[in-house]
Amino acid sequence: MEGLGASSLQNLQALSALLSPQQQEEDDEDGKNMLACAHLGPGNIGPPPKKDKEVSTPYKKQKSKDIWSEEEVPEGSQYDDEADQRAQPEYEIILKQSVGTEDVFLGLSRKDPSSMCCEAMLVKIKLPDTKATDVVLDIKETFLDLRTAKYKLGLHLPQPVHSQEGRAQFYTEREELEVTLLIKRPMDIINM
CATH class of the missing domain: 2.60.40.790 (Immunoglobulin-like)
Structure with missing residues (x-):
């Protein structure tokens, strides 16, 4: 079972490295890999989301105190x-x-x-x-x-x-x- 967990961890890290090349490689020590595995999920694959972009909504709120237009x-x-x-x-x-x-x-x-x-x-x-x-x-x-x-x-x-x-x-x-x-x-x- 331990071998299967380590290989799936390696596969997940390899996929993450392919999809987000700007992220730096982590050390491949077993202890750090297991800690990284606990924190990895589907949201960790790919580049990190940009924080400076605003989410566009169909309704633009006016600067008045009205709660709807x-x-x-x-x-x-x-x-x-x-x-x-x-x-x-x-x-x-x-x-x-x-x-x-x-x-x-x-x-x-x-x-x-x-x-x-x-x-x-x-x-x-x-x-x-x-x-x-x-x-x-x-x-x-x-x-x-x-x-x-x-x-x-x-x-x-x-x-x-x-x-x-x-x-x-x-x-x-x-x-x-x-x-x-x-x-x-x-x-x-x-x-x-």
Whole structure:
């Protein structure tokens, strides 16, 4: 066993010498080798790390006393309120695309059933016992905020939308609000 330990120690030291030629050779006495073996590990192979380099992080801390910057806070988090006891209504998100006969029968427009070819997003929100005048709706690029006396919905949208180019319609007989939002599609030139 002692022979096996000494040869593996020699192999580790030889590998260390190959990977870090600037380190000086230690004496090959058996006592010092055993002490060196106890202190060697995977971190000892190769050149020592440079201390003067700064670690780059994706967020650069400002010199102010702020603990986060505006970019780090997700959109819509200002609407989160733990103390608000209003219920979240049931909702459904449906992606829509305009399809004509040339798409269905001939396939001329290169559209497919995937979500990449969708032009609009329909959000159906069930609001029982609510009037259309009670609904307060705010649409941001990636966030939908709905408030009524009984319900509160803060919904992060799956795709960015044009916040100024949507429409909402309240159906009293179904007690449902339908919000149609146009999806921002930056790759339309490539995809269509």
